[in-house]
Amino acid sequence: MRIAVLGTGVVGQALATKLVELGHEVRMGSRTADNEQASAWTAAAGSRASHGTFAKAAAFGALVFNCTAGASSLAALRSAGEKNLNGKILVDVANPLDFSEGMPPTLTVCNTDSLGEQIQREFPAAQVVKAFNTVNYRVMVDPGLVGGAHDVFVCGDDEDAKVRVKELIARFGWESILDLGDITAARGTEMMLPLWIRLWGFMETTDFNLKVVGPAD
């Protein structure tokens, strides 16, 4: 299918490359049409890859990934244009991290709201699915980097959209994708970031993830 990947950073590059490998036509979107990273990616990723402005990319995609920095995601999506997002699945991978005071970052929104909810409110005719924001980009596209069973989370208000996103990301190799409910569950997955950052320090690698372990028999 035709997929837009908004954002040219490591997350966008990793997801866009994986999606091309899986046979999708992918257009990477950025603030400007001639973004250097997007141009380099297009040149390297082959005939199914292209790039353009946020608006051109969103218009191209039947499904849109938001891989922009969380603190500027709403601005990027406004630039993509509501009419280019309406009726489409919008997979929000971003975390609303504020690095302006250095490390560790804080969240620009949390507790009584979340970036996922902000996006859904601002683009009510898009089907926002929060996904993948609790794992590093390397693990997103190659879950086998983590040894043993582990889980990734999705949430969103549209059941069909979640089913389709789960089908899409299962192709990346994900065997356990837990649906946590409506988009307000994004508060939970976004607020996991401070713990994730501590675990990164503890594990001394980003190639880790969490497994939800249920009751003993």
Place this chain on the structure above:
Amino acid sequence: MRIAVLGTGVVGQALATKLVELGHEVRMGSRTADNEQASAWTAAAGSRASHGTFAKAAAFGALVFNCTAGASSLAALRSAGEKNLNGKILVDVANPLDFSEGMPPTLTVCNTDSLGEQIQREFPAAQVVKAFNTVNYRVMVDPGLVGGAHDVFVCGDDEDAKVRVKELIARFGWESILDLGDITAARGTEMMLPLWIRLWGFMETTDFNLKVVGPAD
């Protein structure tokens, strides 16, 4: 050893009972000396159990567990009295949950601060160790309720205090206790609560926990 358990709810009762079972002398503290739940617990828990005011309990304990409701923990600890906490390990199990707007609760403090940090700041001569707040009280005292390997977290500024808390709770059956660093890591473990609450809904039981899964070999 002599241990104070501040709080008479399910968390305090479970921890106090477990500590008595392990041979410790435990005094349960509450706002009033004649708290009904504390009296009933003392009557049931045997000769090593006693109860009293927060201050009487804290004065008794060589180590103090804060098992009060997070939203009122600072008030409870003030009532316990700084002089009764100074120089002691203060294990903070509480979560700063605000149920005033119904379910799901929000946090009374998060993002740039945490309850663990607030307690450490207010009682600088106590060695605050945040622990256990990411698991249900049943799992705290009986980690075997969860099937397979799983982790619990501690954090705090005092290395010796963390070692001693790890030794103490290992006796509950915990095989994997991860030290996430200084007390600011409490932001991470407290902000995990919104995700925990969603996972509770997903798992349909409180007998679950998380396992941090590292890289494949």
